[in-house]
Amino acid sequence: MVYYIYDGSFEGLLxxxxxxxxxxxxxxxxxxxxxxxxxxxIKYVHINTDQEKAQRVxxxxxxxxxxxxxxxxxxxxxxxxxxxxxxxYRYLKLxxxxxxxxxxxxxxxxxxxxxxxRKKVSQEAGKxxxxxxxxxxxxxxxxxxxxxDFNILGIIAPHFKKRMPxxxxxxxxxxxxxxxxxxxxxxxxxxxxxxxxxxxxxxEFDYQTLWKEYFQNxxxxxxxxxxxxxxxxxxxxxxxxxxxxxxxxxx
Amino acid sequence: xxxxxKLKILGAAAKYDVSCxxxxxxxxxxxxxxxxxxxxxxxHSWSDDGRCISLLKVLFTNCCAFNCLYCVNRATADVPRAxxxxxxxxxxxxNFYKRNYIEGLFLSSAVxxxxxxxxxxxxxxxxxxxxxxxxxxxxxxxxxxxxxxxxIAEAGKYVxxxxxxxxxxxxxxxxxxxxxxxxxxxxxxMGFIHSKILQAREERKLYKNAPLFVPAGQTTQLIVxxxxxxxxxILKLSESLYKRFSLKRVYYSAYVPVTQHPNLPAIASxxxxxxxxxxxxxxxxxxxxxxxxxxxxxxxPLLDTEIDPKSAWALKNLHLFPVEVNxxxxxxxxxxxxxxxxxxxxxxxxxxYSSIDFETLKRFGVVLKRARHFxxxxxxxxxxxxxxxxxxxxxxxxxxxxxxxxxxxSKQLTFSSLYPHVFQPEDVYTVITGEM
Numbered sequence: 001m002v003y004y005i006y007d008g009s010f011e012g013l014l015x016x017x018x019x020x021x022x023x024x025x026x027x028x029x030x031x032x033x034x035x036x037x038x039x040x041x042i043k044y045v046h047i048n049t050d051q052e053k054a055q056r057v058x059x060x061x062x063x064x065x066x067x068x069x070x071x072x073x074x075x076x077x078x079x080x081x082x083x084x085x086x087x088x089y090r091y092l093k094l095x096x097x098x099x100x101x102x103x104x105x106x107x108x109x110x111x112x113x114x115x116x117x118r119k120k121v122s123q124e125a126g127k128x129x130x131x132x133x134x135x136x137x138x139x140x141x142x143x144x145x146x147x148x149d150f151n152i153l154g155i156i157a158p159h160f161k162k163r164m165p166x167x168x169x170x171x172x173x174x175x176x177x178x179x180x181x182x183x184x185x186x187x188x189x190x191x192x193x194x195x196x197x198x199x200x201x202x203x204e205f206d207y208q209t210l211w212k213e214y215f216q217n218x219x220x221x222x223x224x225x226x227x228x229x230x231x232x233x234x235x236x237x238x239x240x241x242x243x244x245x246x247x248x249x250x251x
Numbered sequence: 252x253x254x255x256x257k258l259k260i261l262g263a264a265a266k267y268d269v270s271c272x273x274x275x276x277x278x279x280x281x282x283x284x285x286x287x288x289x290x291x292x293x294x295h296s297w298s299d300d301g302r303c304i305s306l307l308k309v310l311f312t313n314c315c316a317f318n319c320l321y322c323v324n325r326a327t328a329d330v331p332r333a334x335x336x337x338x339x340x341x342x343x344x345x346n347f348y349k350r351n352y353i354e355g356l357f358l359s360s361a362v363x364x365x366x367x368x369x370x371x372x373x374x375x376x377x378x379x380x381x382x383x384x385x386x387x388x389x390x391x392x393x394x395x396x397x398x399x400x401x402x403i404a405e406a407g408k409y410v411x412x413x414x415x416x417x418x419x420x421x422x423x424x425x426x427x428x429x430x431x432x433x434x435x436x437x438x439x440x441m442g443f444i445h446s447k448i449l450q451a452r453e454e455r456k457l458y459k460n461a462p463l464f465v466p467a468g469q470t471t472q473l474i475v476x477x478x479x480x481x482x483x484x485i486l487k488l489s490e491s492l493y494k495r496f497s498l499k500r501v502y503y504s505a506y507v508p509v510t511q512h513p514n515l516p517a518i519a520s521x522x523x524x525x526x527x528x529x530x531x532x533x534x535x536x537x538x539x540x541x542x543x544x545x546x547x548x549x550x551x552p553l554l555d556t557e558i559d560p561k562s563a564w565a566l567k568n569l570h571l572f573p574v575e576v577n578x579x580x581x582x583x584x585x586x587x588x589x590x591x592x593x594x595x596x597x598x599x600x601x602x603x604y605s606s607i608d609f610e611t612l613k614r615f616g617v618v619l620k621r622a623r624h625f626x627x628x629x630x631x632x633x634x635x636x637x638x639x640x641x642x643x644x645x646x647x648x649x650x651x652x653x654x655x656x657x658x659x660x661s662k663q664l665t666f667s668s669l670y671p672h673v674f675q676p677e678d679v680y681t682v683i684t685g686e687m
Binding site: 101103104105106107112126127129130131132133134135136142144159160162163164165166167203207209210211213214215217218219220222223224225226227228229231232233241242243245246247248 | 254255258259262263265266267280283284285286287289291293294295296297298299300301302303304305307308343346347349350351352354505507508520521523597600601603604605607608611614615
């Protein structure tokens with residue numbers, strides 16, 4: 001049995017798929033280097049990431065399968081699920097055989113798995129578009145910390161670029177220590193760590209209070225339904241909100 | 252009066268308006284502007300009653316000249332009154348929007364002085380937002396019943412969605428509870444907005460830059476349980492609204508007893524389950540090809556509260572079942588209880604390549620608990636043997652019949668990303684499955 005190990009980057013995964021094809025090997029699994037457990041009976045092959053090879057695989061996905069397959073693959077990768085690499089590899093292998101109709105072959109477990117991962121990731125990204133909360137800092141920058149389950153920063157950043165082109169903003173994935181910095185039409189996603197209190201703008205407190213009060217008042221008392229609220233907005237997303245959900249249910 | 256108090260009063264006064272969605276418009280940002288609209292809509296928070304908060308929903312004023320009995324803001328009610336200025340509303344919207352609290356503004360109002368005067372104030376506000384503040388986010392504006400059509404036409408140029416609330420499903424109900432409104436003053440503006448929307452759409456086919464008019468369409472709201480109108484009547488009304496005015500949505504609002512009056516029913520809590528069933532039936536009308544007459548008739552004018560309307564329909568039509576999932580057409584598949592638009596589409600796509608087995612159905616999201624009684628899979632029937640309508644009814648009932656809130660399927664949104672070619676508009680799909 002052969003396992004391919006890549007460095008955890010998207011390009012790394014695509015390189016691994018490239019190598020599997022040209023070495024005429026069928027690795028049992030393709031894993032990211034951070035979830036490898038050593039076993040005696042398995043041969044581990046470490047793959048060196050190569051931009052050029054990755055690009056060739058990417059182009060082959062777009063041209064020989066479909067652009068939406070490329071999206072499926074990228075989103076499934078961003079899920080950071082342990083089996084994502086393997087599922088993507090099998091999905092693509094089938095895809096190069098079937099062409100764009102691979103996305104209809106949902107009875108195939110790997111196709112279904114990739115679709116399921118894609119859906120999870122795009123759902124969280126969609127939810128995050130609403131749940132990001134900016135705080136206006138003294139410096140005039142809008143800062144928003146988030147802690148999403150999946151690595152969706154790259155998916156949501158273009159949305160805010162289009163929406164708020166004239167304000168400088170930072171979206172900070174605290175868990176992954178990544179941040180998207182935006183200023184004047186361009187953004188960059190870079191490793192970023194920050195600890196300590198933020199100097200907020202003087203106006204900021206007032207608007208936060210207004211929002212909190214509004215949030216309290218918009219609920220209809222005779223319909224209070226904390227279960228439904230948590231179903232749409234799981235508690236793990238509450239940490240960086242301005243408003244405080246669930247307070248009326250207690251009283 | 253300071254802004255905090257005003258927002259408290261006018262936010263709380265607007266909460267009985269159900270509509271919250273920010274979908275249907277793809278208004279783009281302009282250079283130098285702030286904001287855009289997202290076609291499938293975005294929810295920003297969920298309040299403690301489990302309803303989504305997408306727009307800053309406020310009344311412009313709650314000083315009302317009308318005296319509708321079901322309403323908290325009626326003229327004779329003893330409640331604190333407040334009125335915004337257009338600038339205050341604009342400032343709030345912009346600052347909330349910049350912090351990503353909201354998707355835009357939902358502006359409604361009590362009838363201050365008279366309908367035209369109120370409408371002018373609303374127009375002044377949205378005009379200020381669009382022109383002065385360069386705001387391109389979503390705006391949903393209420394058309395005040397009885398306002399001049401010219402004013403409504405003016406307002407439509409600046410907003411994404413407009414709505415006129417019908418509130419009470421029959422003219423008798425209106426006469427009894429809202430004597431200052433009449434059916435005509437509500438239906439006429441709806442017809443007018445509809446014709447203007449059609450006109451603008453035609454113009455945009457010819458000229459790319461023809462002005463937008465209410466691009467996200469219009470909606471309305473019906474109060475359920477304040478009058479004796481039955482579900483059949485309500486669904487028939489919705490059906491004709493969808494057909495005649497191509498409404499995007501009819502919202503149903505369980506009547507919340509905010510006041511007591513001999514003309515109003517005395518109920519302890521809002522009829523939430525009835526509201527939920529009406530929404531389910533409404534979805535069946537819009538996305539599942541059902542007609543109101545199929546779901547209900549004069550002998551049975553109320554929706555079953557125990558089981559969902561599709562199951563109830565299937566029980567009445569047992570002679571059509573079971574259907575073979577590997578062969579049935581799409582129209583029939585979505586009529587099977589437990590199979591929805593999404594799973595039906597998966598089945599159709601997958602069976603072009605291989606026949607589908609029972610295990611796969613489960614993965615496709617088919618609710619087999621209900622569906623197994625109505626399908627065969629590769630010719631095999633998986634339901635109970637020897638059952639009739641009444642035993643099946645018991646099987647379809649949820650184990651605990653405690654009241655649950657409304658829980659439409661979660662929303663799927665998709666966006667362009669770092670990589671080229673990757674963006675595929677799936678918005679169309681969410682529009683079809685009706686998840687907004």
